[in-house]
Amino acid sequence: MTTSAAAPALPAWRDPECWQTSADVVAVLLALSLPWSTSLVGIFGVVLLIAVAPTLDLKAYWALLKQPICVAPIALFMLALAGTLWSDAAWGARLYAVGPTAKLLVLPVLFYHFQRSTRGMWVFAAFLVSCTLLMLMSWLVLLHPEFVLKHPEAAERGIFVKNYIDQSQEFALCAVALAYPIGTLLREKRIALAALLIAIALGLFANMAFVVVSRTVLVTVPIMFAAVALFHLRWRSIVLILCAAAALVVVAWYSSPQLRWTVETFSRDYEIYKERNAPTSIGLRLEFWRKSLGFFAEAPVVGHGTGATRGLFERVATPVKNLASSEVIGNPHNQTLNVAVQWGIVGVVVLYAMWILHLLLFRGDGLVNWIGLLVVVQNIFTSLFNSHIFDFHEGWMYVLGVGVAGGMMLRARSAEVGEPERPICP
Structure with missing residues (x-):
């Protein structure tokens, strides 16, 4: 009679399971830090990448990269x-302008890791918790x-860290994304948890209505509501959401001077720009777009090259200061034009191919599809x-x-x- 000895346990630094758990934890920390810090996001x-590397099955990863x-x-x-x-x-x-595209190389790594991990929802929960805490801090400041961290002269209304554009993007994404789980929980009669998520969603919308919004x-x-609802909701649910949204808009409009002022600035800024060539927010965007279309027409196939945008704006800027036409910028505040000026129609095709492919990735029902589709939309x-x-x-x-x-x-x-579940590493 023979007995087989159990295989010795691997030390933690060589155990793929430990590395996978570590990568999950780091992804959660990245999601927690995203609303608060740029430095921590870069570090995490x-x-x-370091935590995922020991778990890579190179053959499987190469197959994924070809998708x-x-x-x-x-x-x-x-x-x-x-x-x-x-x-x-x-x-x-030139090299500085390459930097903003480098983060896209993390996408295949995340696809690979969360195709194997079962903790992807932890990342989304962490981001929601972090944005909820930021929303509470926004009311506090x-x-x-x-309590604002910035210098008083640079402080913005209700902004603890970063700026109102970033904060608005976070709050809007979380608030709209919560519609799906709230509906699911109400159908399942899980009233307490549904009530908690409703309170968070209303708090996020209220902050955008009464504090600050881009x-x-x-x-x-x-x-976002319309596009994602058409993909995921039945007509009855769409009608109910539209009615609820309309009621919230009416209440917010008549009770929030801040919201009315923000909407009124659309027409005011446009009129000031047209009459005085003043550098208002809308006026600057129109000026940037008009000039960028001209730059694109000069080199429509492959563009002017990486990092050339600022030099192009310097070339056509008027010498008179404090006018919209005199502003010089390296970002035309439109993603398509930003790509088109630097890499022409070739770049635009690649950009839109990426968006379309990622939209198609989230076909079907379910919370994960809802979140993924909403992020892309x-x-x-x-x-x-913006870019x-x-x-x-x-x-x-x-x-x-x-x-x-996408990995989920x-x-x-x-x-x-x-398909059989692939091993974490070779």
């Missing part, structure tokens, strides 16, 4: 890198401005007014949201077709 992003959902973001980074060769900007400006969010939130429509793939905060929201949700969907689809 690097640590995440279109990974090819497109990698191609955009490679195009930015190649674009340095035909740009006439200084080499420092509204009442007690002395005009981009005012435009894009209805589009928000990024597409807010990128009409939110390249902006640090909103770009990381896209990478983290699409990467985690790849895992679910593998289970549906009966």
Whole structure:
């Protein structure tokens, strides 16, 4: 009679299970820090890559990299890198302009890791908790401005860290995303948890209505609701949500002078720009877009090269200061034009291919599809007014949201077709 000795346990630093758990924890920490800090996000992003590396099955990872959902973001980074060769900007400006595309390389890593991890929902829960705490802090600094971290001259109403644009993007994403789990919990008669999520969603919407909100969010939130509802909700649910949203808008409009003032600035800023060429927010965007279209027409195929945008604006700026036409910028505040000026129609095709492929990734029902689709839809429509793939905060929201949700969907689809679960490492 023979006995077989149990295999000795691996030390923690060599155990793939320990590395996978570590990567999950780092992803949660990244989500927690995203609303509060840029430095921590950068640190945790690097640590995440280090934690995932020991778990890689190189053959499986290579197969994943060849899928279109990974090819497109990698191609955009490679195009930015190649674009340095035909740009006439200084080499420092060229390499600096490559940086905003580098975060897209984290997408395949997140797809790979959360295709194998079962803790993806922890990341979304961490982001919601963090945004809820930031919302409470926003109310606190509204009442007690002395708590603001910024210098009093640079402080913004209700903003504890970062700026009102980033805060509005976070709050809008969480508030709209909560519609799906709230509906599910109410159908399941789980009233206490549904009530908690309703309170959080209302708190986020109230903060945007009564404290501060970006005009981009005012435009894009209805589009986000409409686009995602058409994909995921039945007509009865859509009608109920529209009625509830309309009631909230009416209440907010008549009770919030801050909201009315924000909406009124649309027409006011446009009129001041047209009459005086004044550098208002809307006027500057119109000026940037008009000039960017001209730059694109000059080099429509492959653009002017990586980092060339600022030099182009300097070339056409009027000498008179304090006018919209005299402003010089390296970001035309539109993602499509930002890409088109630097890499022409080739870059635009790659950008839109990435968005479309990531939209198609989240076909079907379920909370994960809802979250993933919402992240992509928000990024597409807010990128009409900003360069939110390249902006640090909103770009990381896209990478983290699409990467985690996409990995979870790849895992679910593998289970549906009966594929065996792959090992964590070779």
